[in-house]
Amino acid sequence: MLAASKHAQDAKKYSKIFYEFSSSFAAKIMIPVSEAIKIIKRETFSLRTETIDLSESVGRVLAGEISADMDLPPFDRSQMDGFAAKAEDTKGAPIKLKIVGESVAGKGFDKKVKHGEAVRIMTGARVPNGADAVQKVENTCKFDAGFIEILETAKTKQNIIKRAEEIKKGEKIFSKGEIITENMIASIASFGYAKVQVSGKPKVAILATGSEIVDVAEKPAKDQIRNSNSIMLAVFAQIAGAEVEVLPIVKDEMTNLKSQITNAVEKSDVLIITGGVSVGDYDFTKPALRELGAEICFERVSLKPGKPTVFAKLNDKLVFGLPGNPVSVAVTFYLFVRTALLQMQGARNLELKKGFAVATEKIKGAKERDSFLPVSVETNAEGNLIIESLRFSGSSNFIAFSRANALAFVPQGKTFERGEVIQITFLP
Ligand code: AMP
Ligand code: MG
DSSP: OHHHHHHHHHHHHHHHHHHHHHHHHHTTSOBOHHHHHHHHHHHOOOOOEEEEEGGGOTTOBBSSOEEOSSOBSSSOEESSSEEEEOGGGGTTSSEEEEEEEEEBTTBOOOSOOOTTEEEEEOTTOBOOTTOOEEEEGGGEEEOSTTEEEEOSOOOTTTTEEOTTSSBOTTOEEEOTTOBOOGGGHHHHHHTTOSEEEEEOOOEEEEEEBOTTEEOTTSOOOTTOEEOHHHHHHHHHHHHTTOEEEEOOOBOSOHHHHHHHHHHHHHHOSEEEEESOOSSSTTOOHHHHHHHTTOEEEEOOBSEETTTTOEEEEETTEEEEEEOSSHHHHHHHIIIIIHHHHHHHTTOSOOSOOEEEEEESSOEEOOSSSEEEEEEEEEEOTTSOEEEEEEOOSSTTOHHHHTTOOEEEEEOTTOEEOTTOEEEEEEOO
16 A cells, blocks of 8 residues: 555656656657646636626636526416416316416416416416416417316426526535527526626737738739738637737847737736747747746647747746638647636636547648648538538638637548548637
8 A cells, every 4th residue: 555655646746756757858859749838838827817797708708616606487487378277277178267367477466376266377477376287379269257167188387497496595506617609698697697707818919920911901012921920829819718919010120029929918918929940040939038047948830830939938928820821820820829828717618629520631741740621511411520522722821710619639650541530629
């Protein structure tokens, strides 16, 4: 027993040493996507919480649980317009019952229903004491003044939702870490949460680099292209819950780049830089981060597209350096940056939903890297999810990417033939 526990302790200690050892090397070597995600999760901090109006809360992460402050329904509720009575009184239907009152939504019938009696009842109203069934109005017939004829036998509990059948007072409905969706609003409102406690929004700064990059509103001159990355990242980050500031484009020039990075890190939780992360003569992102004293956590990922992705910490803030090609930017945002933004907000599910789809054509992976290739998937007439088409012809082709709805995972060196099943990640 003792030996076993010592063994377990040693194993824990050595795995920690190995982990620290391996992560110090992670910066230099090419690491798998899963390892990169692990490092990001380890380095990401949590944000403070805040209380906001429920109407403003869609997309925010719950910082506390939502529970029922009352039974629902709060009383035995009629599901139909009709007559409430004792089920056993309707056995010999058609049968005549005396109408003794009415129960409407907002004002129930407070006396007890006795044998031979019925109460006119409306949808949503309280079923009176003594009644245990509601016969809908279509199965009744006006008899004469003060009487109703029940045309069909009613079973006990027919058309009644019992008190607390939907939820009991005190029961949990939503947990901390769930992202509030539009479909959750009515439930949250029903239990009195006019305001909800959520995580604060991560402050994200976006910095596009490249001497060839001009603003979207400009007409590019010879050798120039428009800055499509910043606005794309701004939209992605906002959808992931962030408050975004897009910074002015920075040319491939060290001094200005360094001062922009310093400014950005000061006022944000996360800085996303695009471009300049490779090993070209004018790729200054990594040198600038190093000169500023950033800790580079990794800088090469076994990923196509997105191999030269950089993840660093500077003054305790997170910095992502994404390769400039728009498709690489999108893929690396979804795999890495989104994970960090959601973790900061305390979200439970940090990664995009995965699934499987059948290849309808040959899909070839990269020799030395795992590929996450943009594809469009759809359900065919047989009910199978199929990869309708590959939406990837290189990391610069964002027009193909714009019709993708998933990423197909192709492990290093693997080729999938038509008919094979491929793991996919659904895009938001
Ligand atoms: P880089 O990572 O700087 O080598 O850039 C790779 C490719 O992405 C180049 O063709 C760039 O022109 C392009 N690119 C870089 N930044 C942007 C941007 N902000 N918007 C659109 N394309 C970009
Ligand atoms: Mg560049």
